[in-house]
Amino acid sequence: MDQPVLYVFNISHYCEKARWALDYFGIAHRVQHVMAGQQRRIAKKLGASGGSVPFLQIGQQVIVGSSAIIDWAETHRAAGAPSLTGSAPEQVRAIEKRLDDIAGVHVRRFFYSDALTENPNSVRPIFSNGLPIFQRLAVIVTWPKIASVMKKLMDLGPAQREQSKAIVDVELTWLDGLLADGRPYLTGSEFTRADLTAAALLAPVVDPKEHPVHGLVPFPSHVAATMQAWAERPSLRLVRDAYATWRWRVAAT
Ligand SMILES: N[C@@H](CCC(=O)N[C@@H](CS)C(=O)NCC(=O)O)C(=O)O
Numbered sequence: 001m002d003q004p005v006l007y008v009f010n011i012s013h014y015c016e017k018a019r020w021a022l023d024y025f026g027i028a029h030r031v032q033h034v035m036a037g038q039q040r041r042i043a044k045k046l047g048a049s050g051g052s053v054p055f056l057q058i059g060q061q062v063i064v065g066s067s068a069i070i071d072w073a074e075t076h077r078a079a080g081a082p083s084l085t086g087s088a089p090e091q092v093r094a095i096e097k098r099l100d101d102i103a104g105v106h107v108r109r110f111f112y113s114d115a116l117t118e119n120p121n122s123v124r125p126i127f128s129n130g131l132p133i134f135q136r137l138a139v140i141v142t143w144p145k146i147a148s149v150m151k152k153l154m155d156l157g158p159a160q161r162e163q164s165k166a167i168v169d170v171e172l173t174w175l176d177g178l179l180a181d182g183r184p185y186l187t188g189s190e191f192t193r194a195d196l197t198a199a200a201l202l203a204p205v206v207d208p209k210e211h212p213v214h215g216l217v218p219f220p221s222h223v224a225a226t227m228q229a230w231a232e233r234p235s236l237r238l239v240r241d242a243y244a245t246w247r248w249r250v251a252a253t
Contacts, residue, residue: 001058001059001076002058002059003028003029003030004022004027004028004029004030004056004057004058005029005030005031005032005056005057005058006018006019006022006029006030006031006032006054006055006056006069007032007034007039007042007043007053007054007055007056007057008031008032008033008034008053008054009033009034009036009039009053009127010033010126010127010129010130010212010213010216011123011126011127011213011217012053012054013104013107013108013200013201013203013204014052014053014054014065014066014100014104014200014201015053015054015066016200016203016211016212016213017054017066017070017196017197017200017201018054018056018066018069018070019031019054019212020196020199020200020247021066021069021070021073021084021193021196022056022069022073023247023248024081024084024196024246024249025073025074025076025077025078025081025084026077026078026080026081026250027073027076027077027078029056031130033129033130033131034053035127035131035135035138035139036127036139036146036150037142037146037149039051039052039053043055043062043064046062047060047062048062048064049062049064050064050065052064052065054066054069055069056069056072058072066100066197066200067096067097067100070084070193070196074193084191084192084193084196085192085193086187086188086190086192086193086194087187087188087190088187088188091187091194092186092187092192092193092194093194095178095186095187095194095197095198096193096194096197098171098174099171099194099197099198099201100197100201102167102171103168103171103172103198103201103202104201106164106165106167106168106171107164107168107201107202107204107205108154108204109154109155109156109160109161109164110161110164110165110168110205110222110223110226111204111205111220111223112150112151112154112156113154113156113157113158113160113161113164114161114220114221114222114223115218115220115223116147116150116151116156117156117157117158117161117220118220118221118222119218119220120143120144120147121143122218122220123217123218124139124140124143125216126213126216126217127139127143127146128140129213129216161222165222165226168205172202172230172233172235172236175198175234175235175238176233176234176235179234179235179238180234184238184241185238186198186238191242191245191246195238195242196242196246198235198238198239198242199238199239199242199243199246199247202235202236202239203239203243204223205223205226205227205230205236206227206231206236206239206240206243207219207227208239208240208243208244208247209243210243210244210247210248211243211247
């Protein structure tokens with residue numbers, strides 16, 4: 001098999017979800033950082049069905065989206081790497097889908113609404129991270145344009161920040177409810193793709209120290225204050241524990 005190439009924005013939590021799954025399953029791969037704005041052109045060139053990152057190229061095949069990448073990785077996992085499917089796969093999938101569709105979108109909108117309003121240049125370095133020098137320079141020169149496109153596409157602003165924070169709060173209450181009987185993971189005692197998804201997508205309101213970009217992204221003030229206020233919620237404790245236990249666990253034995 002050709003070595004898989006995972007195309008990512010370094011800061012993206014959906015990309016982190018896919019990357020964590022490949023690491024967890026012990027699948028050797030190369031991470032290809034993509035300059036913001038170039039993802040659709042690259043995807044088209046590769047013949048991908050969509051243009052959002054993450055996408056995974058394996059020879060002539062391109063798999064788009066974090067969930068589909070986990071499906072592929074599950075079937076190509078290294079010997080000794082445990083499955084992430086869980087013993088209640090439908091429930092696991094339903095939790096993952098809700099996280100993908102709601103918490104993932106609103107954590108991102110909450111974060112960028114704060115970051116790009118408070119200090120638009122604060123996240124610029126992470127968008128250059130891992131890129132060749134000429135693209136780094138292009139990010140610096142075109143940053144006002146990139147930031148303005150992000151504001152428009154994700155509908156960012158102070159009111160939207162509060163709206164998305166309230167939606168994330170509701171989603172955390174749902175997750176806290178699932179964990180209310182003291183179970184360690186969302187569907188019981190097994191770590192599944194639902195837990196990995198929750199951890200990766202909620203990481204921007206937790207800042208786990210095992211996260212690949214920990215220390216590289218400054219947290220804007222509203223996000224930082226919320227992070228502190230929410231720190232002891234069971235759902236966010238799960239995020240910290242999942243990172244500490246599973247993020248860099250060596251899969252193959
Ligand atoms: N549901 C998708 C979401 C992917 C997504 O929203 N990717 C964002 C980065 S966080 C992106 O590529 N946005 C730019 C675009 O769609 O062109 C997944 O799980 O992979």
